[in-house]
Amino acid sequence: MRLSELGIGDRGVVIGITPGAVTDEAAIDHAELERRLLEMGFVEGARFQVLHEGLIGRDPIAIRLDDMRVALRRREARAVTVDCTAMDMAAQ
Amino acid sequence: MSDAARATAPRIALVGNPNSGKTALFNALTGARQKVANYPGVTVERKAGTVTTPAGHKALILDLPGTYSLRARSPDEAVTRDVVLGRFPGEEPPDVIACVADATNLRLVLRLALELKQVGRPLLLVLNMFDIAERQGIRIDLDGLSRALNVPVVTTVAVRKRGLDALLRKLDELSAQGVHGATAWREPSAAEIRAAHRDSERIMREFVKPPLRPDTWTGRLDSVLLHPVAGTLILLVILFLMFQAVFSWATPVMDLIDAGFTWLGTLVAEYLPDGLLRSFIADGLIAGVGSVVVFLPQIMVLFFFIILLEDFGYMARAAFLMDRLMGAAGLHGRAFIPLLSSFACAIPGIMAARVIDNKRDRLTTILVAPLTTCSARIPVYTLIISAFIPQKLVWGFANLQGLVMFGLYATGIISALLVAFVIRKILWRSASEPFLIELPSYKVPDVTNVLRGVWQRGKIFLRRAGTIIFSLMVVVWFLSSFPGAPEGATGPAIDYSFAGMLGHLIHPLLAPIGFTWQMAVALVPGIAAREVAVGALGTVYAIGGQVGTGTLGAALAASWPLATALSFLTWYVFAPQCLSTLAVVKRETNGWLWPSVMFTYMITLAYIASFIVYHVASALFG
Ligand SMILES: Nc1nc2c(ncn2[C@@H]2O[C@H](COP(=O)(O)OP(=O)(O)OP(=O)(O)O)[C@@H](O)[C@H]2O)c(=O)[nH]1
Ligand SMILES: [Mg+2]
Numbered sequence: 106m107r108l109s110e111l112g113i114g115d116r117g118v119v120i121g122i123t124p125g126a127v128t129d130e131a132a133i134d135h136a137e138l139e140r141r142l143l144e145m146g147f148v149e150g151a152r153f154q155v156l157h158e159g160l161i162g163r164d165p166i167a168i169r170l171d172d173m174r175v176a177l178r179r180r181e182a183r184a185v186t187v188d189c190t191a192m193d194m195a196a197q
Numbered sequence: 198m199s200d201a202a203r204a205t206a207p208r209i210a211l212v213g214n215p216n217s218g219k220t221a222l223f224n225a226l227t228g229a230r231q232k233v234a235n236y237p238g239v240t241v242e243r244k245a246g247t248v249t250t251p252a253g254h255k256a257l258i259l260d261l262p263g264t265y266s267l268r269a270r271s272p273d274e275a276v277t278r279d280v281v282l283g284r285f286p287g288e289e290p291p292d293v294i295a296c297v298a299d300a301t302n303l304r305l306v307l308r309l310a311l312e313l314k315q316v317g318r319p320l321l322l323v324l325n326m327f328d329i330a331e332r333q334g335i336r337i338d339l340d341g342l343s344r345a346l347n348v349p350v351v352t353t354v355a356v357r358k359r360g361l362d363a364l365l366r367k368l369d370e371l372s373a374q375g376v377h378g379a380t381a382w383r384e385p386s387a388a389e390i391r392a393a394h395r396d397s398e399r400i401m402r403e404f405v406k407p408p409l410r411p412d413t414w415t416g417r418l419d420s421v422l423l424h425p426v427a428g429t430l431i432l433l434v435i436l437f438l439m440f441q442a443v444f445s446w447a448t449p450v451m452d453l454i455d456a457g458f459t460w461l462g463t464l465v466a467e468y469l470p471d472g473l474l475r476s477f478i479a480d481g482l483i484a485g486v487g488s489v490v491v492f493l494p495q496i497m498v499l500f501f502f503i504i505l506l507e508d509f510g511y512m513a514r515a516a517f518l519m520d521r522l523m524g525a526a527g528l529h530g531r532a533f534i535p536l537l538s539s540f541a542c543a544i545p546g547i548m549a550a551r552v553i554d555n556k557r558d559r560l561t562t563i564l565v566a567p568l569t570t571c572s573a574r575i576p577v578y579t580l581i582i583s584a585f586i587p588q589k590l591v592w593g594f595a596n597l598q599g600l601v602m603f604g605l606y607a608t609g610i611i612s613a614l615l616v617a618f619v620i621r622k623i624l625w626r627s628a629s630e631p632f633l634i635e636l637p638s639y640k641v642p643d644v645t646n647v648l649r650g651v652w653q654r655g656k657i658f659l660r661r662a663g664t665i666i667f668s669l670m671v672v673v674w675f676l677s678s679f680p681g682a683p684e685g686a687t688g689p690a691i692d693y694s695f696a697g698m699l700g701h702l703i704h705p706l707l708a709p710i711g712f713t714w715q716m717a718v719a720l721v722p723g724i725a726a727r728e729v730a731v732g733a734l735g736t737v738y739a740i741g742g743q744v745g746t747g748t749l750g751a752a753l754a755a756s757w758p759l760a761t762a763l764s765f766l767t768w769y770v771f772a773p774q775c776l777s778t779l780a781v782v783k784r785e786t787n788g789w790l791w792p793s794v795m796f797t798y799m800i801t802l803a804y805i806a807s808f809i810v811y812h813v814a815s816a817l818f819g
Contacts, residue, residue, distance in 0.1 A: 122387075133554075136387065138631060143390040144265040145633050146305050150398070156416070160425040161521040165530065165632060167423060172302050172407075174415070174636035176517045178530075181631040 109182035116154035117189035207372035213297035215263030218325040221355035223260035234507035238552035241273040252369040273551040300330035307397035319371035327352040334409030341404040441599035447494035458487040481674030484739035485732040492576040500654040508642035526614035527621030530632040532562040539569040555630040568613040573727040584750035711811035760814035771803035
C-alpha cells in the first residue's frame, strides 16, 4: 500500500521508498526524491500515523513519523510504500 | 598547533536540523539579536559573532541555516554546506563544528552528526532544548551517546542561557586539538543514507528512552488548528483580527502622538518668527516626518501579532493549510512563509524564499512577494482610510476601517497568487517541487522575546524615519519652498517652486488615474521608500497652506474626491515604491533582469488597476 492512499487515523510502518511510483512530471528526479524522503526520516521501519488532511482534495497530509510531525503532498506520498497490517498485529 | 595559530580566533560553526535552536544559542553566546522563531527556515544567511571562551580566546561563532544533510538542496542549505566544507568565498573551514540538536527530536540529527563526522573537523554534539526533554521525561544516556558517536556531548537551554560554560569549555578543548585530517565527505547515496539511519536508529534505541510525559498539547491544538474546515476558518479569523487590532488598539496611542505633534506645531508657530526656519520645522519636520512617526503604534501592533504567531509555532501550520491554494497558483507551499514574512517587509520575505529548492519556484515567489502588504504601506493605507472611510461598525462587530484594511491586505495576497499563476503560464511551466516540511511542536511564546522583537521593529521604523525619511523630507521641503513666488503672484507660493513645477510636469501622466499634482510630487520621493509619500503629502499640503490647524487627513478629505483616494490606495497595493526591495532582488537573482521585470510589471499593474478603480468609483460616487 502507498502512504498516499491512506486517510486520517491510519497507521503503519514504512516498508520502502519507491520514487518510481510518482509518475507525473516532477521537478526532481527519482533518485533525488528518494534521498530527500530518506533524509526527512521516511526510512524502512519508521512508524507513522496519518494525523491531518488538507481541505481541498484531502491534500496535503500531516503525519506523525516516529518522533516528529511532517507535512507532505499526496503526490510525493505515493513514493512511500507502507504496511498497515503490521501495526494492527502488534497492537493485538 | 603553534601558539601563534592558536592565538587566532577559533572559528566555530553551528550546524543542525532546522528549528533546533541554533540561532537562540548563537544569540545567547554572542549577545547578538538575530531572529529566533518557531518554524523551520528562519535563518537563511551566515551570521558571525564573537564570544570569549574560558581559556581567554575570542572565538568566532557562525550561525548557519538549518539543514537535514550537507547535500544542499536550496540556496540557504548551500550556505551551510559551503561554510562547513570551507568552500565559502574568502573563508577557511571552521575549526570546530557544533552540531546543535533538538534533544526532543534526535533521530534525524544523529544521522546528520554521522555525516558531519566525515568532514574531518572536531565535532561537538549540543543537545539543546534540554529543558523540554527533561520536562517530558526523555532519558538520554549522555555518556553512552558520546561513546557511541565518539564525539563529546553537552546539554544546553539556549533561551535560558543554561549550559553555555560547559559548551565553551568543550569548544576550547576541541579547538586546541587541531584539525583531524582532510575531509572525507562526499554526497551520500540512498544506500549510505539508509545505512546511516540504521546506525542512528541503533544508537537511539540504546541510549535514548522515549518520553515518560509526552507533549500532548501539540496534538490537541493541531486537531483544531489543522482541521480542514475549522483550521482554514481560524486562519482567516486570525488575519481578520490582526487588522482589526491594528486599527482599534493603535488608535488611542496614535491620537496621542498626533496631538503631541500638533502641540509642537503650535509652539513653533508661537515662538519662531515667520520665515524659512519656521517653515522648515513646521512644514518639513513636523508635518513631514511627524506624519510618518504617528504610525509607530500600528506597526508595533502588527508585529506583535506576527511575532506571536511565529513563536507559537503557527507559521508551518499556515503553510500546510495554504499549500493547496498556493499550489493552484503555481507556488510552492513553503512560499506562504516568505509571503507572510512580507507583511513585515518584502526584503526578509524575499530572503526567506531561499528555503525554496527549485529555482523557478523561488523566482516566482520573489517576484510576487512585494505584492503582499508590507508595513511601510500602513502609513499610506491608514492615512487615506481614516480620512475617507467612516469609523463605524458593520455587521454589529466589525470596524469598517479595519475591514477595508483587511480588504487591502487580501487584495495584495490574491493578486500575488494571480500574478504567480500568470508567471507560471507565461514564463515557464515546470512541475512543482515536493512540499516536505516539519511541523514543530507548539511553544508558549516567550514574553521577553516577543516584546524585544516588537521593540526592535519599532526602533527600525523610527531609525528609518530619522534617516532616510528625514533626509528625503528635507529635500521635499526644499523643493517645495524654492524658488519662492515671484512678485505679484496670486496662487500659493508652492505652485512656483521646483516641486510645483515637477508635479505639474508629471501630472498629465497621472491625471487619467485621478491623481492631483500634489500626489505626483509625493510619488517621486515615494519610490525610494513608501512612507515618504505620506510625509511628502504632509509637507506639500502644509506649505500650500491647506492643512491649517487641522490634520493632514482632514486636508485630504477636503480636497480629494473619494475616487481619487481609492485610486491612490489601489496604486499603493501594486506600485513598486521601494528601492531597497529592487536592490535585494538584484542581489538575490544576480542581475538587473529580474528587478527590471518586477518594476515593469508592478508599475503597469498599478496604473491599470488605479485607472479602473478611479473610473468605476467616479461613475458610482460622482
Ligand atoms: N524551551 C526551549 N526553547 C528553545 C530553546 N532553544 C530554542 N528554543 C526555541 O526554539 C525555536 C527555534 O529556535 P531558533 O533559534 O530560531 O532555531 P534555529 O535552529 O536557528 O532554526 P532555523 O534558523 O530555522 O534553522 C524558537 O521558538 C526558540 O525560542 C531551548 O533551549 N529551550
Ligand atoms: Mg536560525
